[in-house]
Amino acid sequence: MTDTIVVGAGPSGLGCATALARSVQVVVVDRIPVVGGTAGWDHPAIQRYADHARELGVHFRLGETGIRWSDHRLLVTGPGASTLLPAAHLFFAGGLRPATAANLGLTGDRPAGVIPATVAEHLLQAGVPLWRSVAVLGDGHWARTVAHRARQLGARIIGIGESTQWADEHHPRPRSWSVAGASRVTALTLSYADPAGADTHQITVNCDAIVLADRPLPNRNVDGAVLSSAADVTFVQPIEPSDVQGRFDHARHVADTWLNSLRKVDAP
Amino acid sequence: MTGPSHARAGAETDTVDVAIIGGGVLGTAVAARLSTTTASVCLLEAESDVAEGASKGNAGVAVSYYGPPGTLETQLITASTPRWEELTARLSVPYRRLGAVMVALDDEQAHHLEETREEILACGVRAELLTSAQTCAQEPLVTDRCVAGLLMPDEGVIDPMALTVAYANLAASNGVSVRLASPVTAIRTDDDGRHLITTAQGTVRCRFIVNAAGVAAGRISRMAGGEDMRYWPRKGQYAVLDRAFAGSLRRIVFSTHSATTKGINVVPTTHGSALLGPTANDHEEPDDKATDADTVAMLVASASGLVPSITDDLIIKYFAANRPASDEPHRLRFDERIPTLLHCTNRSAGVSISPAAADHVLELLNSAGLDAQPRRDAAQALPPAPRLRDYDDPSELIAADPQYGQVVCACEHVSAAEINRALAAPVPASSVDGVRKRTGATYGRCQGSLCSAGISFLTALHTNTGPATVKQTARGTVGS
Structure with missing residues (x-):
């Protein structure tokens, strides 16, 4: 009937693939050389989903990156080779990333020490104490993980958000925020609307790192499959559900809905 | 060597x-x-x-015109303008001669536009007055409120x-x-x-x-x-627009110069993004490169006056830099x-x-007596520096060097080959920011959320540093 490509081999990508593979041919592409995405390749459910997908005939291209989607072909590159994969439809399940400084309206200086949470997680895995006093912007999953790890390595944690129980010092989300520091971060300034009037009051938090760990946004990195209006692309990047099983089931549902819409078109 | x-x-x-x-x-x-x-x-x-x-920290425009005729600056600009294609090919520098449209939004600006055209022609540079319809035909994203335009075909964008x-x-x-x-x-x-x-x-x-x-x-x-x-610093703030939008811009879009300012422009970059800016704020502190929310909002408001489809949510980054103002x-x-x-x-x-x-x-x-003679054995060109993203079909590129197939920066499609080249050049990148300046890695919509850990590790390997001591910027390390 129809060939499809799924970009992303995390819970959402595997959910799409197992649902689609009952009716159409499926190729799954992921830039990481193992399945699982941020859930991790050794997650028991991930291994089950991947085994099931393989039984259904899903073809995996792991360690390869989708670059460009145009004219129903996905340009995929990997070490040593590139391929143009033809497909009628692309399911993009490229996961989530933390909001950037621009997404958050974080202005001011641009010194070293302003780090996306996903990067901070990687760096802290080296087990080396990097920072003494870390301002963590946000209160979700990334914020908790980074705060926990940085504290284990001896850092004091300043939480900026609504539920930051894990922090040593707490501040509510400000109206605006800005960074100070010439070579390295020295402070974060938080501006709040004064309840008494239009004026703002400011709090300056001294810190030597700022971790961007606020709201998750969808990763979009295949040209031609970035804007939500992209032709013949279905984006499967939910914020909720956030658990592995929930994301897998959600993606199956999205893929089934797409298959059903095809059947309606195909019906005489 | x-x-x-x-x-x-x-x-x-x-x-x-x-x-x-x-x-x-x-x-x-x-x-x-x-x-x-x-x-x-x-x-x-x-x-x-x-x-x-x-x-x-500039808009990346290789201008064909910048000021009145007769100055040394104008002579040097007009002497440089025809050389860009040859020079940038020789040095493997991204360059595109896109041409610019300068847009007038009211009759007063249209009048200024005619004066600007006279000055450009007096510099010996090409410029052509356009009607509103012709302006929009040159750059379809320009507002239909424009009353006139000026086509400057020799302007280019450069990295x-x-x-x-x-x-x-x-x-x-x-x-x-x-x-x-x-x-x-x-x-x-x-x-x-x-x-x-x-x-x-x-x-x-x-x-x-x-x-x-x-x-x-x-x-x-x-x-x-x-x-x-x-000399004193003149701070300019810029906002960067997402490639997914900016890729549809065909030309540089200038606002009409006034007596006091050259205004806020919309400039496609050689990376496929676009810059809004610059502002001009004279101050005294060379290290002050801070951005502020009011100025960023002003940039978007001004730019959307020229190109109405520009909105806040297309901004992936803002930055500021100081240019040298002088007496x-x-x-x-x-x-x-x-x-x-x-x-x-x-x-x-x-x-x-x-x-x-x-x-x-x-x-x-x-x-003045230097007596420097041409040296026959001197290199005039740098080795080619291909970029993965420029290829519709990169199979030959990857066959020649497998590292071109390994994408490190997923948003901008920068390969390991390009990053390692930057880290091993005669004047090598020595920080994550140095890699960005040379390759565009981390310059995209996720701003390094996916790739800058990997780039930190590659940079640490090349600079003999560790996770804490590797440099994030020219001045500051990742750890403190």
């Missing part, structure tokens, strides 16, 4: 014909030009990388950081000693007229000094006993007191004058 000597340990003295102070686009252009001659040359840069001042780095790489591969992290602390002139320049890392003895220190040029002149010249907007001449001190600074158009300015500086030095 000499690499950048910041890698060498300890203080040392170089004795050269010409010491260039400043590793911005003008200093490196002069270094590259002199490197193909018999002159011995040393380039001193205060920061730990080249292109750390105005040369990394100003790649250009500066390429000039430095050519200079270094021809034997110029590129000394980074070497701020000048004193300049002494001996009785024989030779200068002794003291830096934080050793000294340099030279016959001629080229003062290309940008906003610090006044300080350098005073140190050398030269003229009292005033003498362009200063390419010998000092009036010290005959072997050659000033080489320009207000905003440093990139645009750089090819011809470098020739001009060589002529001035030779007229």
Whole structure:
């Protein structure tokens, strides 16, 4: 009937693939050389989903990156080779990333020490104490993980958000925020609307790192499959559900809905 | 062949014909030009990388016109304009001659536009008045509120950081000693007229000094006993628009110049994104490169007046930089007191004058007795530096070097081959930011959320540092 490509081999990508593979041919592409995405390749459910997908005939291209989607072909590159994969439809399940400084309206200086949470997680895995006093912007999953790890390595944690129980010092989300520091971060300034009037009051938090760990946004990195209006692309990047099983089931549902819409078109 | 000597340990003295102070686009252009001659040359840069001042924070336009006819700046711009295709091919620098439309939004601006056209024609540069409909045909994203336009077909967009780095790489591969992290602390002139320049890392003895220190040029002149010249930082803020939108821009979109300002422009970049800016705010603190929310909001409001589809949510980044404002907007001449001190600074158009300015500086030095002759064995070009993203079908590229197939920066599709090339160049990237300047990695919509850990590790490997000590910017490390 129809060939499809799924970009992303995390819970959402595997959910799409197992649902689609009952009716159409499926190729799954992921830039990481193992399945699982941020859930991790050794997650028991991930291994089950991947085994099931393989039984259904899903073809995996792991360690390869989708670059460009145009004219129903996905340009995929990997070490040593590139391929143009033809497909009628692309399911993009490229996961989530933390909001950037621009997404958050974080202005001011641009010194070293302003780090996306996903990067901070990687760096802290080296087990080396990097920072003494870390301002963590946000209160979700990334914020908790980074705060926990940085504290284990001896850092004091300043939480900026609504539920930051894990922090040593707490501040509510400000109206605006800005960074100070010439070579390295020295402070974060938080501006709040004064309840008494239009004026703002400011709090300056001294810190030597700022971790961007606020709201998750969808990763979009295949040209031609970035804007939500992209032709013949279905984006499967939910914020909720956030658990592995929930994301897998959600993606199956999205893929089934797409298959059903095809059947309606195909019906005489 | 000499690499950048910041890698060498300890203080040392170089004795050269010409010491260039400043590793911005003008200093490196002069270094590259002199490197193909018999002159011995040393380039001193205060920061730990080249292109750390105005040369990394500008709109990336190689202009064909910037000011009134008859000035040296205009002569150098018009001499440089036809050379970009050849020069950028030779140095593997991204460049596209997109042309520009200048847009008038009311009758007063339309009147200004006619005056601007007269001035452009008087410079010997092409410009053509357009009706509202013709303007929108040239750039369909321009507002239908525009009443008139001016087509400037010779304007181009260039990667100003790649250009500066390429000039430095050519200079270094021809034997110029590129000394980074070497701020000048004193300049002494001996009785024989030779200068002794003291830096934080050793000294340099030279016959001629080229003062290309940008906003610090006044300080350098005073140190050398030269003229009292005033320079101050003029801060420009910029916002960067997502490629998914900016890729549909065909031309540079200028606002109509007024008597006092050149206004906020919409400039496609060679990376496929677009820049909004710049603002112009004179101040006193060269290290102040802070952005602020009000100015960013103003940038978007002004730009959306030209291109209505520009909105807040397309912004992936904002930044600021200081360009050198001065009491003498362009200063390419010998000092009036010290005959072997050659000033080489320009207000905003440093990139645009750089090819011809470098020739001009060589002529001035030779007229003062440098006697630099062309050197037949000098490299005039850099090895090709292909970018994965430029290929519709990269299979041959990847077959020749498998690392081109390994994408490190997923948003901008920068491969491991490009990153390792930047880290191993004659003037190599020594920080994550240095990799960004040379390759565009982390420059996309996720701003390094996915790839900058990997780039930190690659940079640490090449610079013999660790996770905490690897540099994130030219000045600051990842850890503290």
